Amino acid sequence: xxxxxxxxxxxxxxxxxxxxxxxxxxxxxxxxxxxxxxxxxxxxxxxxxxxxxxxxxxxxxxxxxxxxxxxxxxxxxxxxxxxxxxxxxxxxxxxxxxxxxxxxxxxxxxxxxxxxxxxxxxxxxxxxxxxxxxxxxxxxxxxxxxxxxxxxxxxxxxxxxxxxxxxxxxxxxxxxxxxxxxxxxxxxxxxxxxxxxxxxxxxxxxxxxxxxxxxxxxxxxxx
Numbered sequence: 592x593x594x595x596x597x598x599x600x601x602x603x604x605x606x607x608x609x610x611x612x613x614x615x616x617x618x619x620x621x622x623x624x625x626x627x628x629x630x631x632x633x634x635x636x637x638x639x640x641x642x643x644x645x646x647x648x649x650x651x652x653x654x655x656x657x658x659x660x661x662x663x664x665x666x667x668x669x670x671x672x673x674x675x676x677x678x679x680x681x682x683x684x685x686x687x688x689x690x691x692x693x694x695x696x697x698x699x700x701x702x703x704x705x706x707x708x709x710x711x712x713x714x715x716x717x718x719x720x721x722x723x724x725x726x727x728x729x730x731x732x733x734x735x736x737x738x739x740x741x742x743x744x745x746x747x748x749x750x751x752x753x754x755x756x757x758x759x760x761x762x763x764x765x766x767x768x769x770x771x772x773x774x775x776x777x778x779x780x781x782x783x784x785x786x787x788x789x790x791x792x793x794x795x796x797x798x799x800x801x802x803x804x805x806x807x808x809x810x811x812x813x814x
Contacts, residue, residue: 649681659685664760670793679792686758689727694720698730705737713737721753728758735767744771762792769801782809 650662660682667678689695697720704713717737720730735750748771754764769784785801792798 649677656685656688660760664791667792667794668790672794675792675794683763686729686732686761689724689729691724694724694727694730697723698733701733701737705733705740710737710741721750726757728754728761731757732761732764735764739767739771744775747771760791762788762795762798765791766795766797766801769798773801773805778805779809781805 648666650659652659654662663678663682663685666672667675667682669675672678687695687698689698697716701713701716701720704710704716714734714737717730717734720727721734724730731750731753735747735754738744738747738750748768751764751768751771754761755768758764765784765788769781769788772778772781772784782802782805785798785805788795788798789802
């Protein structure tokens with residue numbers, strides 16, 4: 592795949608989106624063993640084992656969605672917060688709620704199909720999801736992840752654009768953008784994407800790895 596498949600204008604537009612509207616995640620390994628892995632939301636967020644630990648101050652579900660996310664991101668931005676994996680999981684939990692049981696079911700089926708590498712079934716479910724619920728950012732994010740797994744980076748970036756327009760703080764989508772830019776030779780833009788992730792989520796390992804990998808070459812090149 593040519594590195595020029597990614598439009599420079601689209602990259603600039605994505606990276607100019609505001610970062611504010613203000614363990615363990617499973618990952619997919621990079622093919623070269625060095626590229627950071629794209630984060631996937633846990634598939635067990637609603638099991639008893641995934642419930643938050645006692646003593647962690649989480650926002651009440653009685654708050655509106657935006658208020659919950661604002662408080663969770665406030666806590667996530669603290670690089671000394673040792674409970675960041677719990678906060679991270681809570682953010683994924685909020686993101687995965689569409690407000691419709693039918694749409695949530697399509698999301699769940701699409702994710703399970705991806706996890707079993709049944710990409711055709713996953714695409715059918717996620718195509719239906721983004722068609723029926725175009726304002727649901729996580730539907731676009733999961734389809735972007737599917738296209739990433741299929742190495743269809745152009746369509747993945749197109750869906751990432753939709754995710755970030757709807758959910759500008761989506762660190763998973765930003766990390767995925769960084770990885771695609773990294774793999775396709777856009778080192779400077781990839782570094783910028785990873786740094787945007789760390790502004791939101793300073794403990795995110797994949798983004799930290801991306802900055803460590805790219806900053807010596809990119810920053811040194813600009814001297």
